[in-house]
Amino acid sequence: MFLWRKWSFIPWNELQLRNERNLQGDVSLVPALWRGNPVMVKLVEKNVDTESEQMLRNEIMMVKTLSHPSIPLYYGWGESEKELFLVMELLRGASLEKMRNTLKGDYAKVAEIFYRCVEVVEYLHSRNIIHRDLKPSNFFVLEGGCNIKVLDFGVAKSFRANATLTGDTGSYWYMAPEVISDGYVENEKQYDMKADIYSMGIILNELLTGVTPYIEYPDATPWQIANTVLRQGLRPQLVADCPCLTEFQSLIQACWVEDPRNRPNISQVRIEMFEILKRMGISVKDYNKTSCNLQ
Template sequence: MSCCEKSGDGKKEIEEFKRPGQKKVADDSIQMGRRSVGKNDTAQVSPCEIDEKVLIDPRLLFVGSKIGEGAHGKVYEGKYGEKIVAIKVLNSGDTPEDKATLKGRFIREVNMMCRVKHENLVKFIGACKDPIMVIATELLPGTSLKNYLNSIRPRKLDLRTTISFALDIARAMDCLHANGIIHRDLKPDNLLLTANQKNIKLIDFGLAREETVTEMMTAETGTYRWMAPELYSTVTLRRGEKKHYTNKVDVYSFGIVLWELLTNRMPFEGMSNLQAAYAAAFKQERPPLPEDAPPELVFVVQSCWVEDPNSRPSFSQIIRMLNAFLFTLPPPSPEQSPELSPEAEAVPTVATSCGEHDTSPSSSSRKRHKLSFIRQLFVPKKTTSNKGRE
């Protein structure tokens, strides 16, 4: 990958990034601050600037093989000093307008990533703004949730693993929302498993926004299958159309992801992205829930993807509901796989983490009690009107 800096006054030309272990990445004459960010660093920085404390020395950054590519840049495996890192190299744009837009997106992403820290958010290492825009984060050796689910299909996750993954995602999102950040692109592609495949971390703040500036943001956000209808529910689906929305767009996306964890299927199967958007926004369609899914989780999913954003729960409420359900599950059986439900390989009934659901009258009574308890944890706000609902 070529990347050149204008030469002059003895400055060297940057020809390309090198693999880890090779010598040169950036111009030796570029002077940038080393990263020195303490846990409680709260220096005020203009939203149009990057805190100098999070800038890293490009001379210590070595880039290896490409491991991913998106609409706004490429991701490489690399090293920063002795650390193995993921290096996101952002596109710089061709026109002055594109350059300004992409630079603004880069600054926004860096400022948000260095502000939030959570065990379920990918760890931010630092950034470079010259000669090119680069963001370095921890490198997770695990695969994406999307690839993982594809690899085990048609098998499903067991309930304990489903809830564990869902809680990791909800906690990450709760942290973002507590810091006034809307992710806007929550989907399995942006969720990475840790090396032991027991936990999930959220990545990619490229489309994230501050809540204070979302009143008239564009609908040019994440993939339509996971996007909340209010982001594009207009007469047309023109790219860049202005829309009002809140952080509840992330809650809708979470509902779709939770449905995927339960079913291990693609949402809106058989539809294109635009067909899925039309079905969700104009026909109020949602992916079909399995008839044998636990009613407690059905309630959570349906609460998240309800049409009225004000009627969706917050992530703190989602966490309480999921924990309430998790605590009712029996302990896992030693002979059962901790990750996969046996139901996809044997019989078409949902299995809990220690076997099939009990269908006795006493069990039905317990289920009703659990669902009633979970419903009490979330009472949606009443709205005076909702013109978009039937």
């Protein structure tokens, strides 16, 4: 593995970009070589989409302060006359979104992977960072195991203890009611780290059911779903009632309860997942040695 500990300004001409590009909205992910090593370059065109450019600048400022096994290695950033870019390690594996069907019914594997997701969110919250866009496509499971990486810090936010945030950010299906504000309520609601907890509950339910949230409403737009979540307390169809899923159900419902003050914090979620893993016969002590077949 290419190791680079120093955060760098990277000149554009040091990158050898490959032809293929993975477009995510107005952001491109491009495999490249930097100093002879494979990397991934995340870039936006400057002065074309100012929102995407600002989100990437926010991500650049955020990730250079982070260090955790479940956060990608970021080597540096740069900008040319036309493009702003961030250089990170090249990941091999698949997002939780793409693995959803593979994981359906494999509750042990879901529990292991979700525990890893909880660990990295706990790290972020310990640094007073709220991700604000947690969803399966932003968790990447590495090849050959249950290790994960959390992606996309474009809307992540640092805040002071006891502070709250306002504004509509994230993806509607995973967005907490208190975050769904713009265009739906007269005054913006305030929110904090408990918004991430809500998202984690939606994600866990999705991994256990193997279907996207609100699939039972095929004709509804994301905005209609969001409005119903906000005004009528709509939630995705809970994972099927099965004795082995009772503990998962209780945790999911605790995470997506309406009042954020009544949701657990991320450390409480981790402790509950720790206990679930033990009761499933998965030794937490040997957790790092546990392998997952991702084929």
